Amino acid sequence: MSTTNDNRSTMSAERFVSQAPFDPYSIEALTTEQERYYLASQWQLMWWKLKRHRLAVFCGLILLLLYSSTLITEILAPYNLQTRHTNYIYAPPQAVHWIHQGELIGPFVYGLRYQLNMTNLKREYFLDTDQIWKLRFFCRGDGYRFWGLFESRFHLMCPAEGGAVFLLGTDRLGRDLLSRILYGARISLTIGLLGIAISFALGIVIGGLAGYYGGWIDNVIQRLIEILRSFPELPLWMALSAVLPVNWSPVLVFFGITVILALLDWTGLARAVRSKLLSLREEDYCTAAQLMGASPRRIIGRHLLPGFLSHLIASATLSIPSMILGETALSFLGLGLRPPITSWGVLLNEAQNINVVALYPWLMLPVVPVIIVILAFNFFGDGLRDAADPYK
Amino acid sequence: MPRYLLHRLLMMIPTLLVISLIVFTIIQLPPGDYLESYIAELQSQGESVDPQKIAFLRQHYGLDRPFYEQYLYWLAGMLHGDFGYSFEYDMPVTDVVGDRLILTVLVSFITILFTWVIAFPIGLYSATHQYSWGDYGLTFIGFIGLATPNFLLALVMLYLANVYFGTSIGGLMDADYLDQPWTWGKFISVLEHLWIPVIVIGTSGTAGMIRRLRANLLDELQKQYVVTGRAKGLPPVKLLTKYPLRMALNFFISDIGSILPSVISGAEIVAVVLSLPTTGPMMLSALQSQDMYLAGSFLMFLAFLTVVGVLLSDLALAVLDPRIRLQGGITR
Numbered sequence: 001m002s003t004t005n006d007n008r009s010t011m012s013a014e015r016f017v018s019q020a021p022f023d024p025y026s027i028e029a030l031t032t033e034q035e036r037y038y039l040a041s042q043w044q045l046m047w048w049k050l051k052r053h054r055l056a057v058f059c060g061l062i063l064l065l066l067y068s069s070t071l072i073t074e075i076l077a078p079y080n081l082q083t084r085h086t087n088y089i090y091a092p093p094q095a096v097h098w099i100h101q102g103e104l105i106g107p108f109v110y111g112l113r114y115q116l117n118m119t120n121l122k123r124e125y126f127l128d129t130d131q132i133w134k135l136r137f138f139c140r141g142d143g144y145r146f147w148g149l150f151e152s153r154f155h156l157m158c159p160a161e162g163g164a165v166f167l168l169g170t171d172r173l174g175r176d177l178l179s180r181i182l183y184g185a186r187i188s189l190t191i192g193l194l195g196i197a198i199s200f201a202l203g204i205v206i207g208g209l210a211g212y213y214g215g216w217i218d219n220v221i222q223r224l225i226e227i228l229r230s231f232p233e234l235p236l237w238m239a240l241s242a243v244l245p246v247n248w249s250p251v252l253v254f255f256g257i258t259v260i261l262a263l264l265d266w267t268g269l270a271r272a273v274r275s276k277l278l279s280l281r282e283e284d285y286c287t288a289a290q291l292m293g294a295s296p297r298r299i300i301g302r303h304l305l306p307g308f309l310s311h312l313i314a315s316a317t318l319s320i321p322s323m324i325l326g327e328t329a330l331s332f333l334g335l336g337l338r339p340p341i342t343s344w345g346v347l348l349n350e351a352q353n354i355n356v357v358a359l360y361p362w363l364m365l366p367v368v369p370v371i372i373v374i375l376a377f378n379f380f381g382d383g384l385r386d387a388a389d390p391y392k
Numbered sequence: 393m394p395r396y397l398l399h400r401l402l403m404m405i406p407t408l409l410v411i412s413l414i415v416f417t418i419i420q421l422p423p424g425d426y427l428e429s430y431i432a433e434l435q436s437q438g439e440s441v442d443p444q445k446i447a448f449l450r451q452h453y454g455l456d457r458p459f460y461e462q463y464l465y466w467l468a469g470m471l472h473g474d475f476g477y478s479f480e481y482d483m484p485v486t487d488v489v490g491d492r493l494i495l496t497v498l499v500s501f502i503t504i505l506f507t508w509v510i511a512f513p514i515g516l517y518s519a520t521h522q523y524s525w526g527d528y529g530l531t532f533i534g535f536i537g538l539a540t541p542n543f544l545l546a547l548v549m550l551y552l553a554n555v556y557f558g559t560s561i562g563g564l565m566d567a568d569y570l571d572q573p574w575t576w577g578k579f580i581s582v583l584e585h586l587w588i589p590v591i592v593i594g595t596s597g598t599a600g601m602i603r604r605l606r607a608n609l610l611d612e613l614q615k616q617y618v619v620t621g622r623a624k625g626l627p628p629v630k631l632l633t634k635y636p637l638r639m640a641l642n643f644f645i646s647d648i649g650s651i652l653p654s655v656i657s658g659a660e661i662v663a664v665v666l667s668l669p670t671t672g673p674m675m676l677s678a679l680q681s682q683d684m685y686l687a688g689s690f691l692m693f694l695a696f697l698t699v700v701g702v703l704l705s706d707l708a709l710a711v712l713d714p715r716i717r718l719q720g721g722i723t724r
C-alpha cells in the first residue's frame with residue numbers, strides 16, 4: 001500500500017487518481033431507473049408504453065366505464081326495460097333545469113302536456129312550466145330483480161313522485177329510451193366480447209395448426225381463409241342468421257348470432273398466428289424444446305404463443321368493432337336479435353323509416369353509444385398494438 | 393404474364409366451387425323441402441296448387457334427391473345460365489334478377505372510385521404532415537365515418553336531401569324510367585340518384601383506406617433512396633411525386649381486394665334502407681321468405697363479383713408493377 005502512495009507522490013500533481021477500489025463491472029452497472037426497466041416483465045413494459053399513449057388510455061377508461069356500467073344497469077337506469085308509460089308515447093327528450101323563475105330549485109324537469117296535431121297526426125308535447133318534477137337521487141323506483149337474484153327498488157335517479165323523467169325521450173310504446181339504451185349496452189357490449197372469445201379460440205387453434213405443421217394442412221387452411229375472406233361479410237351473415245329457426249328462444253338466437261359473427265371473423269387472427277408461428281418455430285429455443293421431446297401442444301402453448309399473445313390481443317381488440325357493427329346491422333334489418341332481448345341494433349330497428357327521422361329523431365340516439373364504443377375500441381386497439389411490441 | 397394470368401384463372405375455379413358449396417349448404421340448412429312450404433302457403437291462401445307444376449319443379453330441380461345430387465344439379469344449371477326457380481315470384485331467377493346485378497356492379501364501382509378520390513389526398517396529406525393537427529383531424533373524421541352505421545347515415549341523408557333538395561332520392565332512378573329499357577335519359581337519371589348511396593357506402597371504407605395509405609407511404613418515405621434524394625437537395629414536391637407517390641398508386645389497385653367485400657356488404661344494407669333496385673332488398677326478402685334459389689344466386693353472384701374484382705385488381709397490379717409480373721406472386 002505504501003509503495004503506491006509513494007509512486008503517486010512522484011507523479012505530476014494535476015493527475016487525479018481515484019482512491020476507490022477498481023470495480024470491473026462499473027460500466028455495466030445500472031441506475032435504479034435502468035434496472036427497473038431492464039428487469040421489468042413484458043407485460044409491465046407494455047403497460048408503461050400504453051400509459052404514454054394518452055388517447056388510448058382515455059378510450060380504455062371509457063370502455064372500462066361502459067363495461068362496468070353493464071354490471072349495475074338496473075340501478076343506473078331510471079326505469080325498467082319494459083316499463084310503459086301510455087300517457088307519454090313518443091315524448092321528446094326533456095331538458096334538466098336548475099332554476100325556476102330566478103329561484104334555485106336543484107335539478108328538475110318541467111311537466112309535459114300532450115296534444116295531437118290534427119293536420120299531420122303527430123303527437124306534440126308542450127312544456128308545462130307550472131309543473132315542476134324534481135329529480136330524486138338514490139331513491140326507490142321501479143322494482144326489479146337484480147341479476148335475477150334478489151328483489152330491489154333502488155335506483156340512482158328516479159322521477160318525482162307522480163311525475164316522469166325521460167331524458168332521452170320515449171318510443172312508440174312509451175318506454176324510456178335512456179333506460180333502454182343502458183339495458184341495450186349489456187347485450188351489445190357482451191356480444192362483441194363473446195364473439196371475439198370464440199373467434200380468438202378458433203383463430204389460435206386453426207392458425208396454430210397451419211403454422212406449426214405447415215405442408216398440406218397449411219395449404220388447405222390458407223385456401224379456406226382466402227375463400228372466406230373473399231365473401232362479402234354482411235350478406236353471408238344475413239344468410240346465416242336467416243337460417244336460425246324461428247322457434248328458437250331469444251336467448252338461443254342471441255348465442256346463435258354471436259357464433260355466426262365469430263364464424264367469419266377468425267380468419268384474420270388465424271393468419272396472424274400462422275405467420276408468427278412460421279417465423280418463430282425456426283428459433284433455436286423451439287428446436288431445443290423439440291429435441292427434449294416436448295409435444296407440439298406444449299411447444300405451441302408454452303413456448304411460442306406467449307411470445308406473440310400481446311399482438312393477438314391487440315388485433316382482437318381491433319376486430320371487436322366490426323362485430324358490434326355487424327350485430328347492429330343485422331338487428332336493424334330484423335335478422336338479428338329479437339325482442340325482448342334488447343341491443344342497440346334492436347333499438348335502432350325502430351328508427352327504420354324516414355318518418356322517424358322527420359318526426360321523432362331522438363329514436364336514432366342509440367347510434368351515439370355505438371359510435372362512441374366503435375371509436376373507443378379503435379383507438380384503444382391502436383394504442384395496444386403499438387404497446388404490444390415494447391422492445392421496439 | 394400469360395402464365396400468371398392462366399395460373400390466376402385456374403385458381404379461381406376451385407375457389408368458386410368451394411364458395412358454391414358453402415352457399416348451397418347455407419340455403420339448404422333450414423329444415424324441410426321448399427316446395428312443401430310453398431304448397432302449404434298456397435293452400436293456406438286458398439289458392440289451388442297445380443300438382444303437375446309441382447311435380448315438374450320437384451323433378452327438374454331434383455328436390456327429392458340427396459343433398460349432393462341437388463347440389464350438382466344446381467351447379468350444372470348455373471353453368472348453363474339456369475340459376476333455378478324463384479318460388480316467391482313464380483319465375484326463373486334470371487328473369488327476376490334482371491337489371492339488379494348491373495346496378496350493383498355500377499354502385500360498387502363508383503363507390504370505389506369515390507373512396508379513391510377522397511382517400512388519396514387525405515392519405516397523402518396525413519403521411520407528409522405526420523402528427524400534425526391536420527393529420528389528427530382528418531384521421532378522426534375518417535374514423536367517425538367508419539364508426540357510424542351505414543344504414544343510419546343513409547336514413548339521415550335521405551331526410552336531408554328531401555328537406556334541402558326537395559327531391560325524393562329513394563330508389564336509383566326517376567319513377568318514369570322504372571322497367572324501361574336503358575336509354576341515355578335513364579342513365580343520367582341513375583347518375584343523379586347515385587351520389588347518396590355512393591357517399592354513404594364510401595364513408596365506411598375511406599377511413600381504412602386512409603390509414604393503410606398513410607402507413608404505406610410513411611414506410612416508403614423513410615427508405616434510403618428518399619433520404620438520399622433529400623440529402624442531395626431534391627425539391628420536396630419532386631421527391632414525393634417521383635417515386636413514393638407511384639408506389640402509393642400501386643397500393644390503390646392492390647387495396648381493392650380488401651375494400652371490395654366491405655363495399656359490397658355496405659351496398660347491400662344501404663340499398664335496403666334507400667330501397668335501391670340493386671340486389672340488396674331483394675336478397676333480404678328472399679332470405680326471409682327462404683326462397684332458396686333466388687337467395688343462393690344472389691349470394692353466389694356477390695361472391696363471384698368479389699372474386700372477379702380481386703382478380704382484376706391483381707392483374708392490373710401485375711401490369712403496373714414489374715416486380716410482381718416477374719416474380720409471379722403478390723406480397724401484400
